[in-house]
Amino acid sequence: MSHFSFPSLLAKAMGANKGWTRQWAKPQPKSRYDVIIVGAGGHGLACAYYLAKEHGITNVAVLEKGWLGGGNTARNTTVIRSNYLYDESARLYEHALGLWEGLSREINYNLMFSQRGVLGLAHTVHDVQILKRHIHANRLNGIDSEWLTPEQAKAFCPPLNISACARYPIVGASLQRRGGVARHDGVAWGFARAASARGVHIIENCAVTAINRGAGGEVTGVETTRGTIGAQKVALSAAAGTSGLMEMAGLKIPIECFTLQALVSEPVAPVFPCVAMSNTVHAYISQSDKGELVIGAGTEQYFSYSQRGPLHSLEHTIAAVCEMFPLFTRLRMLRNWGGSVDVTPDRSPILGLTPVPGLYLNAGWGTGGFKATPGAGHLLAFTVAQNRPHTINAPFSLKRFQTGRLIDEAAAAAVAH
Amino acid sequence: MNSFRTEQGGRLCRDRPLGFTFEGRTLQGFKGDTLASALLANGVCLVGRSYKYHRPRGIMSAGSEEASALVGIDRGEGRFDTSTRATTQELFEGLKAVSQHCWPSLRFDAGALAGLGGPVMSAGFYYKTFMWPESFWERVYEPVLRKLAGLGRAPVATDPDIYSSRYAHCDVLVVGGGPAGLTAALAASEGGAKVILADEQSEIGGDLLSTPEVQIDGQPAWNWLKSTAQTLASRDNVTILTRTTAFGYYQQNFLGLVERLSDHLGAARPGSPRERLWRVRARRVVLATGSIERPLVFSGNDRPGIMLAGAAKTYLKRYGVRVGQRPVVVTAHDSAYASAFELAEAGVEVRTILDQRAHIPAHLSKRADRLGIEILAGHTIARTCGHLRVSAVYAASFDAIKGGRKISCDCVLMSGGWTPSVHLFSQSRGTLKWREDIGAYVPDVYTQNAVSAGACDGDFLLSEALNRGAEAGGLAAGATGFEPGGQNRFGVAGEFPLSAASLEESTHATAAARGKAFVDFQHDVTAGDIEQAVCEGFHSIEHVKRYTTTGMATDQGKTSNLNSLAIASEALGRGAPEVGLTTFRPPYTPTSFGVLAGHSRGKLFEVTRKSPIDSWAEENGAVFEPVGLWRRARYFPRDGEDMHRAVSRECKATRTSIGISDASTLGKIEVVGPDAAEFLNRLYTNTWTKLGVGRCRYGLMLGEDGFIHDDGVVGRLAEGRFHVTTTTGGAAGVFAKMEDYRQTEWPDLDVWLTSISEQWAVIALNGPNVRKLIAPFIEGIDLSKEAFPHMAIREGKIFGVPTRLFRVSFTGELGFEVNVPSAYGLAVWQRLMEAGAEYDIVPYGTEALHVLRAEKGYIIVGQETDGTQTPHDMGMDWAIGRKKPDFIGRRSLGRPDMLVPNRKQLVGLLTTDPAYVLEEGAQVTAENTSAVPARMIGHVTSSYWSETLQRSIALAVVEAGRKRIGGEVYIPMPGTVYPARVAEPVFYDPNGERLNV
Numbered sequence A: 001m002s003h004f005s006f007p008s009l010l011a012k013a014m015g016a017n018k019g020w021t022r023q024w025a026k027p028q029p030k031s032r033y034d035v036i037i038v039g040a041g042g043h044g045l046a047c048a049y050y051l052a053k054e055h056g057i058t059n060v061a062v063l064e065k066g067w068l069g070g071g072n073t074a075r076n077t078t079v080i081r082s083n084y085l086y087d088e089s090a091r092l093y094e095h096a097l098g099l100w101e102g103l104s105r106e107i108n109y110n111l112m113f114s115q116r117g118v119l120g121l122a123h124t125v126h127d128v129q130i131l132k133r134h135i136h137a138n139r140l141n142g143i144d145s146e147w148l149t150p151e152q153a154k155a156f157c158p159p160l161n162i163s164a165c166a167r168y169p170i171v172g173a174s175l176q177r178r179g180g181v182a183r184h185d186g187v188a189w190g191f192a193r194a195a196s197a198r199g200v201h202i203i204e205n206c207a208v209t210a211i212n213r214g215a216g217g218e219v220t221g222v223e224t225t226r227g228t229i230g231a232q233k234v235a236l237s238a239a240a241g242t243s244g245l246m247e248m249a250g251l252k253i254p255i256e257c258f259t260l261q262a263l264v265s266e267p268v269a270p271v272f273p274c275v276a277m278s279n280t281v282h283a284y285i286s287q288s289d290k291g292e293l294v295i296g297a298g299t300e301q302y303f304s305y306s307q308r309g310p311l312h313s314l315e316h317t318i319a320a321v322c323e324m325f326p327l328f329t330r331l332r333m334l335r336n337w338g339g340s341v342d343v344t345p346d347r348s349p350i351l352g353l354t355p356v357p358g359l360y361l362n363a364g365w366g367t368g369g370f371k372a373t374p375g376a377g378h379l380l381a382f383t384v385a386q387n388r389p390h391t392i393n394a395p396f397s398l399k400r401f402q403t404g405r406l407i408d409e410a411a412a413a414a415v416a417h
Numbered sequence B: 001m002n003s004f005r006t007e008q009g010g011r012l013c014r015d016r017p018l019g020f021t022f023e024g025r026t027l028q029g030f031k032g033d034t035l036a037s038a039l040l041a042n043g044v045c046l047v048g049r050s051y052k053y054h055r056p057r058g059i060m061s062a063g064s065e066e067a068s069a070l071v072g073i074d075r076g077e078g079r080f081d082t083s084t085r086a087t088t089q090e091l092f093e094g095l096k097a098v099s100q101h102c103w104p105s106l107r108f109d110a111g112a113l114a115g116l117g118g119p120v121m122s123a124g125f126y127y128k129t130f131m132w133p134e135s136f137w138e139r140v141y142e143p144v145l146r147k148l149a150g151l152g153r154a155p156v157a158t159d160p161d162i163y164s165s166r167y168a169h170c171d172v173l174v175v176g177g178g179p180a181g182l183t184a185a186l187a188a189s190e191g192g193a194k195v196i197l198a199d200e201q202s203e204i205g206g207d208l209l210s211t212p213e214v215q216i217d218g219q220p221a222w223n224w225l226k227s228t229a230q231t232l233a234s235r236d237n238v239t240i241l242t243r244t245t246a247f248g249y250y251q252q253n254f255l256g257l258v259e260r261l262s263d264h265l266g267a268a269r270p271g272s273p274r275e276r277l278w279r280v281r282a283r284r285v286v287l288a289t290g291s292i293e294r295p296l297v298f299s300g301n302d303r304p305g306i307m308l309a310g311a312a313k314t315y316l317k318r319y320g321v322r323v324g325q326r327p328v329v330v331t332a333h334d335s336a337y338a339s340a341f342e343l344a345e346a347g348v349e350v351r352t353i354l355d356q357r358a359h360i361p362a363h364l365s366k367r368a369d370r371l372g373i374e375i376l377a378g379h380t381i382a383r384t385c386g387h388l389r390v391s392a393v394y395a396a397s398f399d400a401i402k403g404g405r406k407i408s409c410d411c412v413l414m415s416g417g418w419t420p421s422v423h424l425f426s427q428s429r430g431t432l433k434w435r436e437d438i439g440a441y442v443p444d445v446y447t448q449n450a451v452s453a454g455a456c457d458g459d460f461l462l463s464e465a466l467n468r469g470a471e472a473g474g475l476a477a478g479a480t481g482f483e484p485g486g487q488n489r490f491g492v493a494g495e496f497p498l499s500a501a502s503l504e505e506s507t508h509a510t511a512a513a514r515g516k517a518f519v520d521f522q523h524d525v526t527a528g529d530i531e532q533a534v535c536e537g538f539h540s541i542e543h544v545k546r547y548t549t550t551g552m553a554t555d556q557g558k559t560s561n562l563n564s565l566a567i568a569s570e571a572l573g574r575g576a577p578e579v580g581l582t583t584f585r586p587p588y589t590p591t592s593f594g595v596l597a598g599h600s601r602g603k604l605f606e607v608t609r610k611s612p613i614d615s616w617a618e619e620n621g622a623v624f625e626p627v628g629l630w631r632r633a634r635y636f637p638r639d640g641e642d643m644h645r646a647v648s649r650e651c652k653a654t655r656t657s658i659g660i661s662d663a664s665t666l667g668k669i670e671v672v673g674p675d676a677a678e679f680l681n682r683l684y685t686n687t688w689t690k691l692g693v694g695r696c697r698y699g700l701m702l703g704e705d706g707f708i709h710d711d712g713v714v715g716r717l718a719e720g721r722f723h724v725t726t727t728t729g730g731a732a733g734v735f736a737k738m739e740d741y742r743q744t745e746w747p748d749l750d751v752w753l754t755s756i757s758e759q760w761a762v763i764a765l766n767g768p769n770v771r772k773l774i775a776p777f778i779e780g781i782d783l784s785k786e787a788f789p790h791m792a793i794r795e796g797k798i799f800g801v802p803t804r805l806f807r808v809s810f811t812g813e814l815g816f817e818v819n820v821p822s823a824y825g826l827a828v829w830q831r832l833m834e835a836g837a838e839y840d841i842v843p844y845g846t847e848a849l850h851v852l853r854a855e856k857g858y859i860i861v862g863q864e865t866d867g868t869q870t871p872h873d874m875g876m877d878w879a880i881g882r883k884k885p886d887f888i889g890r891r892s893l894g895r896p897d898m899l900v901p902n903r904k905q906l907v908g909l910l911t912t913d914p915a916y917v918l919e920e921g922a923q924v925t926a927e928n929t930s931a932v933p934a935r936m937i938g939h940v941t942s943s944y945w946s947e948t949l950q951r952s953i954a955l956a957v958v959e960a961g962r963k964r965i966g967g968e969v970y971i972p973m974p975g976t977v978y979p980a981r982v983a984e985p986v987f988y989d990p991n992g993e994r995l996n997v
Helices: A006-014 A042-055 A087-100 A103-107 A125-140 A150-156 A184-197 A239-248 A311-324 A326-330 A370-386 A409-413 B035-041 B110-121 B136-148 B179-190 B206-210 B221-234 B309-317 B335-345 B362-371 B423-427 B462-479 B503-511 B527-535 B541-548 B561-572 B593-597 B614-619 B643-656 B676-683 B731-745 B770-777 B822-839 B846-855
Strands: A035-038 A060-063 A118-122 A146-148 A172-176 A201-203 A208-213 A219-224 A227-230 A233-236 A256-265 A275-278 A283-287 A293-303 A332-343 A350-353 A359-363 B013-022 B025-031 B070-074 B080-085 B095-098 B162-175 B195-198 B238-241 B244-250 B254-260 B273-287 B291-293 B306-308 B327-331 B352-355 B374-377 B379-385 B392-397 B405-408 B411-415 B418-420 B431-435 B440-445 B450-452 B518-520 B623-627 B630-635 B659-662 B667-672 B696-702 B708-718 B721-726 B752-755 B760-766 B792-798 B801-807 B815-821 B904-911 B923-925 B936-946 B951-959 B968-973 B976-983
Touching: A006 B110, A035 A042, A035 A219, A042 A060, A042 A184, A042 A359, A042 A370, A087 A125, A087 A370, A103 A184, A118 A125, A118 A150, A125 A146, A125 A172, A125 B923, A125 B936, A146 A150, A150 A172, A184 A201, A184 A370, A184 B541, A208 A239, A219 A233, A233 A239, A233 A370, A239 A332, A239 A359, A256 A311, A275 A311, A283 A311, A293 A311, A311 A326, A311 B593, A326 B080, A326 B593, A332 B593, A350 A370, A359 A370, B013 B035, B025 B035, B162 B179, B162 B462, B162 B593, B179 B195, B179 B206, B179 B221, B179 B238, B179 B273, B179 B462, B195 B244, B195 B273, B206 B221, B206 B309, B206 B462, B221 B238, B244 B423, B273 B462, B273 B593, B291 B309, B306 B309, B309 B327, B309 B335, B309 B411, B327 B335, B327 B379, B327 B392, B335 B352, B335 B362, B335 B411, B362 B374, B418 B440, B450 B462, B518 B527, B518 B561, B527 B541, B527 B561, B541 B561, B614 B630, B614 B822, B630 B643, B630 B846, B643 B659, B643 B846, B643 B936, B659 B822, B659 B846, B667 B676, B667 B731, B676 B721, B676 B731, B708 B731, B708 B792, B708 B801, B721 B731, B731 B752, B760 B770, B760 B822, B770 B815, B770 B822, B801 B822, B815 B822, B846 B936, B846 B951, B904 B936, B904 B968, B936 B968
Parallel strands: A035 A060, A035 A233, A060 A201, A118 A275, A233 A359, B013 B095, B162 B195, B162 B273, B195 B238, B273 B450, B306 B411, B327 B352, B327 B411, B352 B374
Antiparallel strands: A118 A172, A146 A172, A208 A219, A219 A227, A256 A293, A256 A332, A275 A283, A283 A293, A350 A359, B013 B025, B070 B080, B070 B095, B244 B254, B254 B273, B291 B418, B352 B379, B379 B392, B392 B405, B431 B440, B623 B630, B659 B760, B667 B721, B667 B752, B696 B708, B708 B721, B760 B815, B792 B801, B801 B815, B904 B951, B904 B976, B923 B936, B923 B968, B936 B951, B968 B976
């Protein structure tokens, strides 16, 4: 892996940018690996990287049915935060946030991680109760989180409408200053490059069609559109593809998929300095480095694998944004897209072992997966390498749906988080 | 007039001159001009600056595909529109256009210094640097990069315009009013089918507007167009929408259209909308969206003065503008010859055509000869000169791309062939196929009820478009049950014949072209960037797009996608069809937030639901709070009271005499049928079979996860008739859940549901004097304790109005809930207030309600519970019908973790300092410490000052809470830790003596 730096850019520029090399290798699949990771999104690639870096396991293949980073990694609104309510979730997302800090340097890829602050807007007495509960819990968990008055929120986010006459007036806001955004595509590419440099094979256009099992029921490898590939350990990190893959292993899992839409505006000069989200009106918004306002909607109400949502929910999201930020009505929507999010009954992820020996699962991140990317990869790598969950992800077992030890963040937050 | 404007011709109203300004310069055009045509007519060539390198840019097209000529249009206070395409902005008197993305001026832009660093700013350069020192990313690099990016600017004043919307259904929606769209609309509407024809331009006609030289059915094209437009307009079943863009094609033939009503006039008339959203459901869609010309990729192909050849012809024929005096034409397609010949015939000195193809059709070279135009076959442009306008090109053959012959010029017309506009077709989820002969993708398999016709289907000839359009329209009529029209064939004379050109030929030059050969003109993506991306391993076309940002600018790649694909495919050594295209996403062109928000602004955003008694509350000074979509009176301050004092007074009055409160917002559902009781048995934890007629019961509803989902009182009016109440916020969800189970899980149950939330106004009366108050006005109900006990329901009359009278209480006092038909709600309330005067009746709001119920330990779903509490956690085992075979959530209650002793349970908290009111949401710990991290064992769910008890009270959920009763817990707040005693959650009248009177 050639090192990226300003001098390297300069050197390549002198050579008319002819000397660049592949950021990740494109090997043919081998017949056998130590570990196969299914799904080359941010999570799967991060897992591969940490397997190699922290566990010395480099004989790893990441199989991707399409192009790497093309699923929800490519479709999210890039919000990163860790101000979760419950101890289990707070630890999980704080672990990820800790890894985000310093990651660009570590993998020598500028992920444009920008801790611009994440505002959670309160419009009602109920919102205040919920956000304050979060803030108190965060504080006692050592996670930065603070309460802002409407005036303080306005100072932090000038386009915010704090008029008391608004349909849902702003009555306060929570703020996590360490929260922010990162460049979503770069995360996938950066991890792919770093993993590839350590010997991991990233194999695109290679769909898994079956999971092979041995006499004892243990995993022996996978069938793919590019042939049989053997491995003692297979880790699934495939978001909306999870249910289908688990079924190949004879397992049913409690995941339902919903369409989630997002959009960007035409680019404008800096106007929106932070991330703002409102659960009451179902919208969140930030501005990318390029200048586009990045806006996320709430999940659709019906199950679907479709990566496309209807117009009416988009209309609602934009109306909600215009209600909170009335100056934006003359801006224009440039591009709108959808993704399919995999949601568990308690809307917290599943990260751990499965009843099938050698099969590991990372799924159910719903609308919150991007922020966890390095953390999920790190913990999945640990789980695969040690064949046991890390203490941080131990509560996020598949078993909890049988025992009832649920971690329902979204119930407390009332909507998508 | 100057030499750029022709003396006659075009579709201008030459008797209607219009003054406008650009960059402060006052200029003149005509009605019928676009801003772009008017600028060109004034010899203005430099219009904008590019995104990354701030290179000077002119006008490259004549339509909505424009990537370069973006300007700000200032329509006055609050009406600044950034990044508007000059090519689609119609000219109006007083139009004020300003350049954007440059400083200090368009001509001298300091940002152009970025161009010096060009090679360093190669594809994805920002991923590779700005990492050292780490803290500099957020403090230095990112702010600077953000400042340099952005292109347009956000509005700084409130938009005074309004936006409207409409729904429409039609048999056939025709998108595009060019030749194919016109004949499709004609044929489709002939037999009476309801047709909507939408076109994004100011008038229908499409390419016909640029080809007056042809004859259709013996008439000059514009005469034919006029009579066709008249025919369509005369048909009642046809709606013609001009200035209307079909921007999105959604499921089940649902399309979103935006009609621009006033941008061509300057500002909207007061009270009239600026834009209108059409939500159209069409039985069949005819896509006649035309095609977009491709630029050629050569070094310096972006200088002002270099434009698409077809656009030059449009400017000449439609707008009466010669785009230059000495053009050079460079092409890989026949159609550019048409532009060259027409310009030559209009007196422009066209000297040279460079044709990238080796073989040129004989009829073209013959006509060129006649006009004295030199053709250089197998040639392209090696590079161009000129700073703010192209001044010369170097013509070179492919064999010797370096050097070449210098040809001076003042504009360059280029054509790399035409790309069918398959955007909407792709949005409909149809699949495309590659056509080698035209070097482009065309529709293949349709997944919705649609058909394409004309250029968007790869048929570029006018005659083909006319006939295919008619065919498609006729079929659409037939498919929707109408007599198919469109049997006649159209005869076309004088059409410019086209031979094929492949994409390979049109981009052939790029391999040799060096320097700044642009593919995406707005984002400054060069051929080299795409090659570099491929070289760096970005092989998927989606990766190429994302890494280089080609096709991601405000034009969304309309002119660049195919060229990117061609260059990537060459670099990859794979055929274009193997490389594929990126996904087309809505909107087709950028669509204002305003029109998508529509009427949902201000008071009309999630229109506030108001109870029938709301107006009384408002007149009497209530302070409101939003609860779901409703607003509810929170308290009724008197004489400058703050909330605390008002609530204390309201509570006291209720406990000592009578409080009156509007409970109309509660959800109400009537469950009727022989199986009504069984239905409720399955939905609620309680048992309903044995509930007597005339009795009520508190019902608890769980989710499938076993956690409390909703609650409410249910009254049995008859054997098979229940009046169910729900929480205010949960009403819609509970009703949907009931219907879901009724229709999908238990279709065998004979039961039906009616939402009656808005049919009944509910007035809650609480306090020891309530019975005395209402007794004189009640007919047909015995109010005595024995005849009408607590938790009963009776039907009768109050003030002569029918009522469903519930004897229930959410305060712990003697309570009645008076349900009357909504229309009587206000009158009954007013009569009760009048009659209550002798008891000093006091209206109370939600805040007092919360205090009163907390004193009694009654939970509020969503406050004490958050979707993670079981009935047992809330101390409500009594609500579970143990003998029932099943109810929703029953199985989950049996899971081991639902039974562990350390679950969080509802308790009361009494602070050691009785004056201190805890903060709701505060966390509870077992240890008296402010150390962080702390182990939290619960949180405060409700906390109030209790006027009745003269101290603070709180409810909380705490691990193994019931075992801790009598013990102490701690509430660590910033700076102080507050101790509190754990208590029973019922603070007042624990034996319910005040209820049963």
